[in-house]
Amino acid sequence: MNNFNFYSPTFFAFGKDRENETGEYVKRFGGSKVLIVYGGGSVIRSGLLDRVRASLDREAIPCVLLGGVKPNPRSGLVYEGIELSRKENVDFVLAVGGGSVIDTSKAIAAGAVYDGDFWDFYCGKPIEKALPVGTILTIAAAGSEGSPDSVITREKGMLKRGASGDAIRPCFSILNPALTQSLSAYQSACGITDIMAHLYERYLTNTEEVEVTDRLIEALLLTMIHEGPRVIEDPDHYEARANIMWAGMMAHNNSCGVGRSQDWNSHNIEHELSALYDCAHGAGLAVTMPAVFTYVMHHNVMRFAQVAVRVWGCQMDYAHPEVTAKAGIEALRCFLHSIGMPGNFAELGAREEDIPYLVDTLCNGNGRSGSISGFVTLDRKDCTEIYRLMV
């Protein structure tokens, strides 16, 4: 196991009706005027925004609204939010929504107290300070409610890039599983896939002797396999939603990823797809993961055999571990199909003829020089092969 730091100071208020306590938490964490960031009209239609504002009202905390965050959130709205925050002199950013809303809020929070262009942070500049951020989560997926990460797409060149820093870690996150009951089966499946990807990206490590984090990751994957189909079958299943919601946070606050190298190449390869086609990140990952895993499997067959046996219940073929390893990848593919996720480029709306462009942006965009590193370092040829496996 490698040396590491772990710091996850977010206060989580989990359960039914907890959004009614928003005002109390904003106050506790020092907010006196709030920018509320949200997406489309669903938080208005459901009455959630009203409940949140009523809670702020009870603490006499004024707020300013910024709606319109879209999936694969864009830099345009971030600039708008930064300007609004400064103009209105807010001292707290409250995200009401999913990963895109939270990531936009984090970007605004960092940008509002920075003199330069916020995009600098997405090109590697460390985030040293930010307005405090709170979240009210409406979809279990990105794990942004408990992470120091944010992913934003810059319109110019459609570059999808990430930034990270403890300053943008939410000070509180309200997780009410009932708020996720209104999601469609497709949205739910995208979230499930994203959570499973966060787990697989940590599982694929080159660090030895990491039994504790292996076991924790497997535990969360097993949870997703058990609970996922229940919410697809019955979107109103509170208990299944609750289990997925906590698993989604634990999958990405890094308690199960510490002390080990991680992969993140499935995310890198997928980001080009959702940047170009504006497909759902989870749907992109469903197509990406089996292709990546098939391509890199031989780098460490026993690792793939281990997850196949421990998570997917495959029988170990001791004479031919690669058979077991492959069976585990197939089990993942079948599971993703069973919850309604796409399995190839066509189902995703991607085009084979774009592969050279995807590879260019992936391997040579934003400061990369011909390859991406992770569990296996993948060069342009590798990435081309992987995209072809998805066709």
Next chain:
Amino acid sequence: MNNFNFYSPTFFAFGKDRENETGEYVKRFGGSKVLIVYGGGSVIRSGLLDRVRASLDREAIPCVLLGGVKPNPRSGLVYEGIELSRKENVDFVLAVGGGSVIDTSKAIAAGAVYDGDFWDFYCGKPIEKALPVGTILTIAAAGSEGSPDSVITREKGMLKRGASGDAIRPCFSILNPALTQSLSAYQSACGITDIMAHLYERYLTNTEEVEVTDRLIEALLLTMIHEGPRVIEDPDHYEARANIMWAGMMAHNNSCGVGRSQDWNSHNIEHELSALYDCAHGAGLAVTMPAVFTYVMHHNVMRFAQVAVRVWGCQMDYAHPEVTAKAGIEALRCFLHSIGMPGNFAELGAREEDIPYLVDTLCNGNGRSGSISGFVTLDRKDCTEIYRLMV
């Protein structure tokens, strides 16, 4: 799943040589003069105390020393520490040791800024403020490095009681697995048993639909079963020590216990043993757990069958689940025996004739009125039967 709050803001610095960064963390968390609390001479002999003091010196942070904490730590030294803290005007308490040292430090930290008797907190008074506490952990066991809990024994009447509060949660904890390599096999086994007990106490729940936390607890139990025997066989096994150390923290910071009722009756029943006989807490738990589980098994046979199958690898007897449940308890008993833990009163140094006294103190001491509650509410007769099962 029940509604819950989760808040675990401790900064963890994990890995080799991290104690050399102590000064930096004390400074980061606001300390300018430190009370260092430790146990016997081992931290002096090993050079650990010198390294810690050198690190404080580099940041020009003065310190005062308080040694002599014993296992099952006593209130006497807490009073001494409170007086010393006030006299020396320290603003930070640094624990260098295991759970007893950390729990003593927490009690001192709370007592130093409280006008009344610190024991009030161990009789149920909420802890509202305390000096900040940091820890340098030397044994993986109690989980106190990441918890808001402290257990102290009052000499008068030998009452062993707990207190809890976010104010005494460590602001940082340094976890260097190499520091645990000097522990004897017996001390290591006691720690392993304590960690497993923290997991079982959370596993035994009356809350339904808690798959995610069930799976996380099972993951940590599986880790202990894998890594435990490796450190008993080879005390210098850094990697096994590292896996156990992180599992020990995760087992008790409650990330795997949220949203569910918990038991804690094995701990309650054991506390009377270590209070009366001054035996190691882990050794007491090794004798207590199988007896308690055997006694309460029929309250929820399927829960015991589940842990038997998922953790201990027992075959499920679908026609007779109680056979599987019992096999899991036997597997636990055998495991604890295999790592050198006692299995009955005689091996622990306890006496059958003391049972009436143990039951009195347990069920009617410190404000209890004839029973203890948990997974199953146990009255005096139940507790008598359970102690008898240990003879």
